[in-house]
Amino acid sequence: MYLTALFFTSSSLLALEISLMRVLRVEGFGNFTFSAIALALTGFGAGGTIVFLLKKYLSGREKTASLFSAVIFIFTLGLGYYISGRISFDPLRIIWDKNQLFRLLIRYFIYTVPFIAGSTFIVLAFSVEKPGKVYFYNLSGSGLGIFIILISLFLIPPNRIFIIPMSLSSVAVILLIIYLKPGGSRIITFTVIVFAGYILFSISDINIIPYKGLKLALNLPDAKIIERKLSPFGTLEVVKSSKIRSAAGLSLSFEDTLPGQHGLYLDGDSLSTIDRIKSRESLLYLRYQTQSAVYSLYTRPDVFIIGLGGGISAERALVNSAANITVTEENPHLPGLLKDTFKNHNNNFFNENNITIIRNNGRNYLNQTDYRWDIIEISETDSLVSSVGGIYSTDTDYTLTVEAFHTYLEHVRTDGAVSITVLLKYPPRNILKLINLAKHALEKKGIEPEACIAVIRSWSTGTVIIKKTPFTGEETAKIKSFCDRMFFDLVYYPGINPDEVNIYNVVKDELYYKSVSRILKNDTGFRKNYPFNLKYPTDDRPYFSYFFKIKKLPVLLKEMGHKWILAVEGGYVVLFSTFIITALFSFLLIVTPLFFSGKKIQGKKIQVLLYFGLLGISYMLIEIVLIKKVSKYLANPIYSSSAIISALLISSGIGSYFSDYFSTSRKKLVSYSIVFIAGYMLIILLAADRFFVSIESAPLLVKLAFSILIMIPLGAAMGIPFPSGVSVLKNRSDRSIPWAWSINGYFSVIASTGAVLIATNIGLTLTGIIAIGGYICALLVFPK
Amino acid sequence: MGKKKYRIFVLVLFCLLILFQAAGADYRKERKRLVEIHIIREGIEDPLVIESMLTVPREEFVPDSLKKKAYLNQALPVGYGQTISQPYIVALMTELLGVDGDDTVLEIGTGSGYQAAVLAQIVKEVYTIEIIKPLGIKAEKRLKRLGYSNISSKIGDGYFGWEAYAPFDAIIVTAAADHIPPPLIKQLKKGGKMCIPVGQPYFTQVLKLLEKDEQGKIRIYDIIPVIFVPFTRKIQ
The missing domain is CATH 3.40.50.150 (Vaccinia Virus protein VP39)
Known part of the structure; x- marks a missing residue:
């Protein structure tokens, strides 16, 4: 029962991550969406830090503390979302207005707290159950969370999507109550769930920034939304207004009027228009755009x-x-x-x-x-x-x-x-x-x-x-x-x-x-x-919109000023800043336990740091490289993210579960798994294209199944090194297990940003090879 | 007693008057500073434009809650996702039009009415159109209160211009667009100029100047990039 509750908490954490991403995108968080998510995920590591620091106090009370964490998770999720809806943040205004930075920091904090609470539960579980089992329930639950949220994106509008992580975590709390029978606290817990549920259900709309295409269109006198469709691609909305007119770059020689148009918006951003067509003459304006030049070369093409x-x-x-x-x-x-x-x-x-x-x-x-x-x-x-x-x-x-x-x-x-x-x-x-x-x-x-x-x-x-x-x-x-x-x-x-x-x-x-x-x-x-990156993109470096040149930053700053940099290539600058901030923040939280614990951490600290850090980095790099590579064949990043993350997490969970049952030494088991990871990953990097091309014409479901099947052996092997390391620490009664969890969590977050920065510059294949190198180095520093 | 009350009343009134005067003087001082630093030093040369920028009280066109920021060289929110433009951009767009006392100008997007007021100091007649009704009504009342008798405004769709008063010597479009409305080109006089920002609502836009020569031939010039600075603070 306890581990099933852990399973649902893990699934709600991943569901929360995706939900947050959706909501911030719709709201218009722009470039800061990525950093909000990355910082929120540092909460995963912070859970470990908290348990480490409170180890003495929590000892023997782990299960009760788990229930407490699970309740805090639901409470802060509901309340946090409610409060954040009332703290508007304008991503562009941050250039001029320091107050926006303050608002951003509050929002970051609000999003991080539930992750801290959720991960605290997971870390506590390591003290109660076998590491392999805990990791299994954690990873397979996470995989399920991704799967559920993907289906939900078809059915639930973004303003209600938090109901999914909320429901999953409610199941976890109910299971814990049944298991722990906490008496009076049952009522409190029940009240908290009802309260958080009320907050979520009382939310009517996402506070979309007022200059997003949809919001501006709705300011027009007769504008109204006449159609709304949901899918993992985003929310499509159609706005009817007699004042909507769009024809990018229309020739000045066009003297007629445009046809009536409905506005088409994806997650609140202008996507296109839908022309009102009375006859072909209504569309003559389309001949007056640069896109029509190619048609002048052909007759009836x-x-x-x-x-x-x-x-x-x-x-x-x-x-x-x-x-x-x-x-x-x-x-x-x-x-x-x-x-x-x-x-x-x-x-x-x-x-x-x-x-x-x-x-x-x-x-x-x-x-x-x-x-x-x-x-x-x-x-x-x-x-x-x-x-x-x-x-x-x-x-x-x-x-x-x-x-x-x-x-x-x-x-x-x-x-x-x-x-x-x-x-x-x-x-x-x-x-x-x-x-x-x-x-x-x-x-x-x-x-x-x-x-x-x-x-x-x-x-x-x-x-x-x-x-x-x-x-x-x-x-x-x-x-x-x-x-x-x-x-x-x-x-x-x-x-x-x-x-x-x-x-x-x-x-x-x-x-x-x-x-x-x-x-x-x-x-x-x-x-x-040239001050911008004009290098031609390839399938290994498929970043057409990546124009930033770090070497030219001083030149750009000198010529354009800091305001312009953000306005011109803000995405990359924010990503880069996120990387630096998460790295510093994580470092601080990793070092904090050492500072407070003095000499209490037994064993070789550097070894623990390197081993679990390298595992965190390498796992995340592989995950991101595979998502990007497979998205080419599944033709959609949402499908590839869901398939790869679910497959890797669930199979890693299975791998970790069975890692407890192998009779070979932990070190040997980790050696075998890492050799397998390296070989398998190399094959994927060098030959996966051939496999995938052969099934390119197959239906999407077949391609999804194929992608998942390919990931299972790799994921199973990737699930072994972490619990094996934890087992070694546990066997020697090392108090640093929560710390190891923190390290792994922090480095995963840093790597999620770092992977994108690396891949844009050196390509996906080399990024994958770096991940393999990371695993091999981890093997060399396996804790004794 | 009655006399005493009367004296106190006069004294209070006098104090208030001094306070208002002082505030007015402060705004004038700030306005002068803004024009010197952000308008003249940044390359605006047309004396008519400079004089107009020195005259029009920008603080009257911003929401009460933002009056203190009226003379910062930045855009400010006026509600409905719209802004009052950065003073330098107002001055630049006005200068680019190259208008004088004999000209009539059409403005698309009244917003707060500030740009119309700046133009009204220079030209014979300003016609301004606002699509968002509450904004348009507010601006119209404000301009009347401030005594701008040469500004005619209406609530409507600026896309079609203002046929009844066309053609215009200059047209100024204050909202970014993805195309130039054909009716506006028709309503621009030969030899006239149109100023319009082009780009997406996020990030950089380019200020464009359109010139219609005496033969009716059109040329467009890229002037400067501008950043659209949206503000989302609720207006009181």
Whole structure:
């Protein structure tokens, strides 16, 4: 019963982590979401520190203290969320307003307390039960938590999602009450649960920051939400208002009016619009955007579009006389919204025209077919969203990598083209990186990039057209004519004349033309000296939105000031700061017990520190590398995170459970498991791509099952070193078990941030190899 | 007794008057300091703009709770997710329009009314449109109270401009947009200028200047990047 309660507490902790992530994202915490989660997770380690410091007092009262911790967990979860909803935090205002920093710190603290309480219960359990068993219930419970929360994201809106961790932890408390029969305290516990439940149920809405797209739209006089769909991809909301109008980079030569539009929002951020279509004439405005340039090259082309969004790209293809249109979309609700819910609004447009919508990731779908198209377009939904400054800088994006471009080029006909549009960032960087990426993809295929790339821009968007064969004179003439009609600027085409650039949308020093020309002429000095990272992304380093160059930080600070750094590449700066802060904070909490305990820690302290620290780092690095790698095949980070984390945790739990039953010495067992981890991980790093490619066409469930199966042996082996180390400490009556737990927890948190920082710079494979090295080093310092 | 009461009343009134005067003088002092440090030193040269910035009482356009911050060179919240722009940006946008006493200007996004007031000091007529009703009503009352008789305001959708008074010598758009509304381009006089910030509601935006030449041909110039500084504090 006690261990089952531990199981539910562990599951609620993981469910809480994911819930918190969802709520902060919807609220608009921006770049600080990651740091809030990372700091909250230091609570895992802090639980160990507390138990260590109170060891004397808690001795013999572990079970009662467990109940107390579980109750505190529920109480602080409910109350904390209630209070945090009343302490608004504005992530951008922090640049100017010190008061925001104070609010942020309070929010961090509020989020950390439940994790401290929950982890205290887990650490206490190590004193009561066998380490292998405790670790088993802890990890398998965590795995279940992930699984439950993933299903819940389909059913429960973000403002109510905390009910899940709340319910799971309530089960834990009820089990403990039944088991411990605490008498009078039963009533208190019951009251606390009812109180916390009341708080949660009384929450009506998340306090979304007022300048998020959805919130701004709802300020419009006649605006109202007319549709809401939930999924792990986020909450989709459709807003109806006669005042919503969007057409990024619309040509100044367009003199008509836009059609009525509904606004489409994902977690409160503007995603796209849904056009009201009376006839095809309603959509003529779409011809007046830079995205239409590619259509001037073809008559009745076959078009493949990655990303449906609100259907704008498909509409544009049709209004530009496309013969057939195939669109891929991952979000399960978008096709239904366009084909069914809003079919009257769009006049059945998506049912009656030659538009095929496929629920799949675009790149995966292309890998499964031999069909060739005239045009492949990365829709604005996919490319423009990733243009938002800094927020997605460390998100993996397998749509914009050298390998992805090869797939696109293989799937366009001989004279076909790939077209990608981005919102131009200031200072220029995303379009330059895109061109560098296209250049490398073409070079790797033995194609001369200078002859096969054309770039145009409006006042806010830039479009890159990439061909397999050189642009003909006729084709460049068509692009020039298109730009002339639309008042768009030519940035580059083979044989461009400097007199032709910077005519309608004038920028200082012909910045775009000069930069693009230098990139295409292989001017490595330019890339090296440019203040932003323009290195082409690959599948091993799939970070298109990562522009930060640490070496150039002093230059940027000097030229732009600290306010601008946060505004330009805030995501990475916050991530980096988080890493430093969590490292310092963790160090402090690891050292504190030593300071207070004097010489009370027996055995070799450094050895304990290194062993459990290295295990924490290596486990987390492997987990993150695998999530990122598998997300390429499952085509969604949410699916891959859930599958990998659940599989690894549950199988680690099983591994740890059986570790108590092996008759070999602990050291030998750990040696075998680490050798296995190293070998297995190497195989995954070097050969997993081949396995996964062979099942790419399989249904999602099969791919999920396959990913989970692959992880089970690895996870089982990864579950052995930690409880084995704890067993050794326990056998010698070492008081440092809670301390070991803290160390492991802290280093895991540091590694979760560190892994992203490392992978963005050296790639996923090398990060995985570092993790293997970490395990081997841990073996060398195994406690005796 | 009656006389004594009357004297006390006059004395209190007098003291209050001095206090108000002193506060007014303080604001004037702060305004002057702001204009010298953040407007003139930062490169604004147009004497009409400088004079206007020295005249318009920004403290009247911010919520009472933020009056103390009225002369910081930063944007401040006015409610509904909207802000009163940073003084330097107001001055820059006004200077970019290159307007004088004979001109009529259309402003899209009245907000607090501060930008309209700054323009009204310089030009013949200002027409301003606000889409958010409570903001528009407040601004209209405020501008009337402050005696700006050459400002006409209305609640409505600025996307379509103000056909009845078109064409305009200059148009100023104070809200960031992802495209320039075609009706506004039509309502801009040949030889006229339009100033508009472009970008996403997060992070950097670029201030753009659109010029329509005598032949009706349009050019857009990137001026400077600006940071949209949203404030979420509730307005009392």
